[in-house]
Amino acid sequence: MATSPSIIAKIQRKVWDGSLPLEIRLASADCRTYDETDPYLVNVPRLSYLPFLLPRLHAFFAPNLINPSMPPHSAWLSFQNVALKYHYPIGLLYDLFSGSQPSDSEDDGTEEAENLPWKLELRYSEFPREQLMELDAEGKVVRDCYVNAVKEADVIRNGKGNVYLGLSQVDCDTQWQAVQSQNLQKFNTINTKLLNPPGTSLRNVPMKIYLPTAPISNPGDGEVQASIRTVQDLVPLFSASRQANTLGMALNTILKTVFPSRRNPVLASPVLHGAVVPMSAPVEELMRAAAFADGFLHVVVVML
Amino acid sequence: MSSSPPPDMVTEAEADEEESLASNESPAAEMPMTMAASMVLDHLPLDAHNALSSAGMLEQKKIHLRFRPGPGTPSLPKPRVTISSTHHFDWIVRYLRRQLRLDSHQSVFCYVNQVFAPGMDEQVGNLWRCFRTGEDLIVSYAVAPAFG
Numbered sequence: 198m199a200t201s202p203s204i205i206a207k208i209q210r211k212v213w214d215g216s217l218p219l220e221i222r223l224a225s226a227d228c229r230t231y232d233e234t235d236p237y238l239v240n241v242p243r244l245s246y247l248p249f250l251l252p253r254l255h256a257f258f259a260p261n262l263i264n265p266s267m268p269p270h271s272a273w274l275s276f277q278n279v280a281l282k283y284h285y286p287i288g289l290l291y292d293l294f295s296g297s298q299p300s301d302s303e304d305d306g307t308e309e310a311e312n313l314p315w316k317l318e319l320r321y322s323e324f325p326r327e328q329l330m331e332l333d334a335e336g337k338v339v340r341d342c343y344v345n346a347v348k349e350a351d352v353i354r355n356g357k358g359n360v361y362l363g364l365s366q367v368d369c370d371t372q373w374q375a376v377q378s379q380n381l382q383k384f385n386t387i388n389t390k391l392l393n394p395p396g397t398s399l400r401n402v403p404m405k406i407y408l409p410t411a412p413i414s415n416p417g418d419g420e421v422q423a424s425i426r427t428v429q430d431l432v433p434l435f436s437a438s439r440q441a442n443t444l445g446m447a448l449n450t451i452l453k454t455v456f457p458s459r460r461n462p463v464l465a466s467p468v469l470h471g472a473v474v475p476m477s478a479p480v481e482e483l484m485r486a487a488a489f490a491d492g493f494l495h496v497v498v499v500m501l
Numbered sequence: 502m503s504s505s506p507p508p509d510m511v512t513e514a515e516a517d518e519e520e521s522l523a524s525n526e527s528p529a530a531e532m533p534m535t536m537a538a539s540m541v542l543d544h545l546p547l548d549a550h551n552a553l554s555s556a557g558m559l560e561q562k563k564i565h566l567r568f569r570p571g572p573g574t575p576s577l578p579k580p581r582v583t584i585s586s587t588h589h590f591d592w593i594v595r596y597l598r599r600q601l602r603l604d605s606h607q608s609v610f611c612y613v614n615q616v617f618a619p620g621m622d623e624q625v626g627n628l629w630r631c632f633r634t635g636e637d638l639i640v641s642y643a644v645a646p647a648f649g
Contacts, residue, residue, distance in 0.1 A: 276537075277536050277537060278535075279533050279534070279535045282532075284620060293538065294534070294535045294537065295537060295538065296535065296537025296538045312537075328532075328533075330621065342620065345618045346617075346620075348617035349613075349616075349617045349619065351616075352613075352616050352632065353631060357616075358614065358617065406557065408556060408557060409538070409541075409542055409553065410531065410553055410554070411539075411542040411549075411550050411554075422533050422534070423533075423534040423542050424533050424534055425533075425534055426531055426532075426557070427532075427627065428627065429623075429624075429627035429628075429630065429631055430557075430627075430630050431631050451557055452556045452557050454552035454553075454555070454556050455553060464548075464552055499541075500541055500549060500553075
């Protein structure tokens with residue numbers, strides 16, 4: 198039975214209200230005092246992006262910088278020496294890297310605090326060009342990345358990408374402002390147009406799946422670092438028999454060895470916004486209720 | 502989207518079969534995982550390890566790519582090439598820069614299906630799977646911003 202629009206709106210509101218407390222310290226290599234400076238504490242929306250924080254972080258840490266002339270956009274953040282990608286939503290980064298267990302429907306919410314606040318390090322020197330894109334002072338790189346992801350999602354949904362390209366410049370600006378200010382109501386004035394194009398029906402749900410890849414250690418080979426692989430495929434709204442496609446069906450099709458059953462998580466669970474998602478959830482409803490601001494369902498695979 | 506020049510540009514003749522950059526080029530690095538997140542992997546049973554190792558990979562190791570020049574941009578002598586599906590999109594940008602003999606201050610803008618510029622870290626195999634036309638992933642390129 199289809200979920201009512203009001204329930205979908207409620208879930209979307211919960212997703213947008215999701216937040217994470219961060220504790221950010223300046224790397225000692227960039228700090229001109231021997232004693233550790235105070236950390237910057239901030240609660241950020243899960244759907245937001247790290248570059249939005251840089252001006253505030255810079256204002257806070259600038260007096261302690263060895264090189265005070267470094268511009269705010271030259272800074273980068275890391276967790277356990279892994280550079281955090283600027284174009285990934287903060288909640289996705291947390292679910293991929295923090296090692297926290299996702300919550301499921303049986304949780305009472307009392308255990309989640311052990312890894313919080315999430316402790317990140319801010320650096321200005323040794324920018325990891327191999328792993329991160331460099332930002333610019335005007336914020337154009339961040340916006341371009343977002344807009345391109347939105348266009349990619351649009352091509353996936355309707356096959357052409359013409360819905361986004363048909364928006365006015367005012368609409369595009371409104372959407373970007375809504376993402377920056379995390380204003381769901383404003384965001385939905387544009388998102389509604391993207392998800393309900395007049396005269397056509399949507400074909401696929403934009404989805405990226407993030408898989409841990411485990412190093413299988415061979416004797417004498419040394420330690421191989423574990424990594425994350427992204428898998429992307431077209432996920433139709435409906436199955437061949439015109440049934441609503443579910444997340445379990447989609448994962449079973451794309452990652453058969455990891456999700457051998459369509460109904461039950463056997464080896465792994467799918468996670469969105471820090472929560473385990475039921476395998477039976479229809480992908481179209483997930484898209485409308487729980488997509489990230491770029492239109493994608495960024496599904497993290499957590500091994501059981 | 503502009504791209505920065507590769508630090509190790511080498512002018513070598515390409516192999517005939519598969520297009521390559523330099524022989525010393527390492528394969529695309531996957532996103533490293535943190536200790537905290539990889540802890541759970543240390544205790545996985547072997548069947549789960551095996552399930553993960555190849556999950557979601559394309560069956561074919563190589564894919565076809567077709568380059569289409571945008572306005573005011575020269576075409577390539579060989580517009581259709583075969584490349585490894587595990588390359589990231591930045592490989593394509595570096596390849597194009599070399600083919601077009603661009604200086605470090607010149608930019609090249611690349612688009613899939615004339616609509617969007619993929620992230621430099623997107624895997625070519627994923628893009629081919631989602632956006633191919635026939636058997637080819639079509640990449641439009643221009644020396645000035647075009648499309649979209």
